[in-house]
Amino acid sequence: MPRTAVITLxxxxxxxxxxxxxxxxxxxxxxxHYIVVTMNDARAGRLAAGGEPPADVVAVPxxxxxxxxxxxxxxxxxxxxxxxxxxxxxxxxxxxxxPGRDTIARYASAVRDGELFCGAVSYLPPPPVGxxxxxxxxxxxxxxxxxxxxxxGRVVYGGDAELFWSLSFATTARTWHDIGxxxxxxxxxxxxxxxxxxxxxxxxxxxxxxxxxPAYHQYHAVSxxxxxxxxxxxxxxxxxxxxxxTWPMRGWLKEFERRGLVRHEKSTDxxxxxxxxxxxxxxxxx
Numbered sequence: 684m685p686r687t688a689v690i691t692l693x694x695x696x697x698x699x700x701x702x703x704x705x706x707x708x709x710x711x712x713x714x715x716h717y718i719v720v721t722m723n724d725a726r727a728g729r730l731a732a733g734g735e736p737p738a739d740v741v742a743v744p745x746x747x748x749x750x751x752x753x754x755x756x757x758x759x760x761x762x763x764x765x766x767x768x769x770x771x772x773x774x775x776x777x778x779x780x781x782p783g784r785d786t787i788a789r790y791a792s793a794v795r796d797g798e799l800f801c802g803a804v805s806y807l808p809p810p811p812v813g814x815x816x817x818x819x820x821x822x823x824x825x826x827x828x829x830x831x832x833x834x835x836g837r838v839v840y841g842g843d844a845e846l847f848w849s850l851s852f853a854t855t856a857r858t859w860h861d862i863g864x865x866x867x868x869x870x871x872x873x874x875x876x877x878x879x880x881x882x883x884x885x886x887x888x889x890x891x892x893x894x895x896x897p898a899y900h901q902y903h904a905v906s907x908x909x910x911x912x913x914x915x916x917x918x919x920x921x922x923x924x925x926x927x928x929t930w931p932m933r934g935w936l937k938e939f940e941r942r943g944l945v946r947h948e949k950s951t952d953x954x955x956x957x958x959x960x961x962x963x964x965x966x967x968x969x
Contacts, residue, residue, distance in 0.1 A: 685772040685855070687791050688716040688765035692757045693727045693778045694745075699901045700727060702815060704734045706781040706899075709817055712788035716768050720761040722752050739764065751871020751915045755879075758849065759864040766856050773859055777850040780804065780898035781820060789896040790853040793838060798889050799880070801842070801852045802896030803832040809902045820899040833894030842890035845931075847880035851898035854888075861886045866926070871915030874923045877931045908938040917945070917954055930954070 689707060693700050700719070707717060719731040719738040722745045731738035741764045743757045758775065765773050772794045776782060786802060793800055805824030807815065815823075826832045830846055833839050854862075862883045869875035880890060909916070916932055916939075923931045930936060936954055939945040945954045 684712075684791055685794065686716075686770050687712075687714040687772040687774060687787060688718055688768065688770035689714040689774045689776055689782075689787065690718045690720065690758065690761035690765055691776050691778050692720045692722065692752075692754060692761065693731070694722040694724045694752055695727070696778050696903070697727055697730055698814075699779050699903075700731060701734065702817075702901065703776065703778060703781050704731065704736070704738070706783075706817060707787070708735050709784065710782060710787050711785050712791060714774065714787055716765060716770055718761050718764050718768075720757045720764075722757055739768070751912070753867070753870050755865035755869045755875040756867040759867060762859055762864060766859070771856050772853060773856060774853040775849055775851065776898060777900070779901045779903065780851050781815075781817070781901065782851075783821065783897040783899070786851075786896045786898060789835075789893065793893055793896075794853050794855055796855050796857050797887065798840070798858070798891045799847060799852055799854050799883055800838075800891050800893045800896070801830075801847065802893050802898055803827070803830065804848075804850050804898045804900050806900045807902050815901065821897070824897075824899045831892040833892050835895030837894040839892040839894075840889060842892050844880035844884045844890055845877055847883075847890050848876045849879070850900065851896070853893075853896075858883075858888055862888055868922055869919050871919065872909065872912035873916045873935075874919035874931050878923055878926065881927055908935045908942075910939070910942075910944065913939065913944060913956065917956060920954065924952070 717736050717738045720741045721728045728740035745753050805826045865879050
């Protein structure tokens with residue numbers, strides 16, 4: 684069995700972090716290392732280090748500017764720490780994700796060079812009074828409709844790179860090195876996951892959907908489309924276009940356009956933010 688490290692990024696959501704830690708403690712296989720990467724959140728580091736299993740904390744500073752969290756560089760920092768500690772199997776879990784009882788064991792037994800293994804992520808409803816109970820999560824959670832959910836014991840190879848996401852996945856240290864990690868030019872919401880998957884494909888690394896490695900995504904409020912991340916989506920989307928020749932997150936961009944938040948300049952294939960009209964302005968109808 685390879686030496687495993689679970690890598691989680693956190694900035695806030697301390698309750699979500701605590702339940703993830705509880706899930707790891709209750710698992711059939713505990714990771715050899717639990718690495719929590721904090722982004723301007725010293726309290727999260729103290730909580731994680733004092734919990735069970737105790738976390739190795741890596742602090743990544745981030746600017747106070749509204750650009751967003753440096754998620755790509757934080758994942759890279761967590762991976763570096765895991766490799767330095769001798770981990771062979773790198774398991775990335777979003778702070779909102781609680782692993783199932785056998786998730787870590789399933790990742791550890793399946794991981795091999797040349798693949799990114801993605802377990803199914805299922806979404807939980809708002810927590811009941813008193814919070815979630817680990818035993819109830821498999822019954823409460825609903826699998827994501829747009830991604831494969833193989834039966835336990837099955838692996839589906841040849842997955843679509845554009846469906847990869849970093850909420851829950853595992854790979855070997857060697858394969859991580861071959862890919863080169865996430866592009867750290869991405870800051871804030873959007874783009875870095877698909878970019879990473881395309882880097883993997885360019886390095887000859889595939890995406891595989893792994894049955895029996897569930898992650899239960901704890902509820903938090905979201906907006907559709909995520910208008911609060913509009914600036915980051917436009918900035919990261921343009922970076923992605925420069926690197927790969929096409930725009931990611933096209934569904935969000937088209938919905939923003941429908942709502943009058945952006946417009947598409949076809950001649951240059953750029954998306955431009957639409958500024959609201961000043962209050963009191965009007966258009967004369969002659």
